[in-house]
Amino acid sequence: DAKTTQPPSMDCAEGRAANLPCNHSTISGNEYVYWYRQIHSQGPQYIIHGLKNNETNEMASLIITEDRKSSTLILPHATLRDTAVYYCIVRVGLGNTPLVFGKGTRLSVIA
């Protein structure tokens, strides 16, 4: 079973920041937080991952709380193409372990 809890859906106005929360209160010290997204009719796409420090790449920022029990994915300027289901995943280490998906958050970006 997935070790994360996410809201089922969220809306965001185009051009505004989208902040997607994720709870992972039982996370262990060697587990990373990963984010993937799935645009309709496509396979999931890797976004970002982190252990305990905040991370940023060209797609998004990941903010992890100091106790590591929750995190927030930030899309700084959401566009209509960011409409997708976003999955927060807790994964042991950086190895080739399977991804355990929950139901994710369906983000709708509205013009």
Added chain:
Amino acid sequence: DAGVTQSPTHLIKTRGQQVTLRCSPKSGHDTVSWYQQALGQGPQFIFQYYEEEERQRGNFPDRFSGHQFPNYSSELNVNALLLGDSALYLCASSWRQDGRYEQYFGPGTRLTVT
């Protein structure tokens, strides 16, 4: 780079039949994982192949089997199809880069069992 490719795109089968789905990994990737995604759910891990052997397996019955070829491509076979096997089947490939693995997913094969 073509990325991960899967065939066929869509497939309709009848209960009791057998099906084979195919996956070509991203160039340079040596590991292939298969996932099943039912409508409205997140993907569920079926199994993973590396060096032509099944390395990890999720909670799926033996009706689900696979194979990996020397060129790293892979097949997923499902025997005695049930209505509940209707789903999107996703293939993901990966390899070790900079000490970590990232899984790159294909577009999936939509299987409908009638």
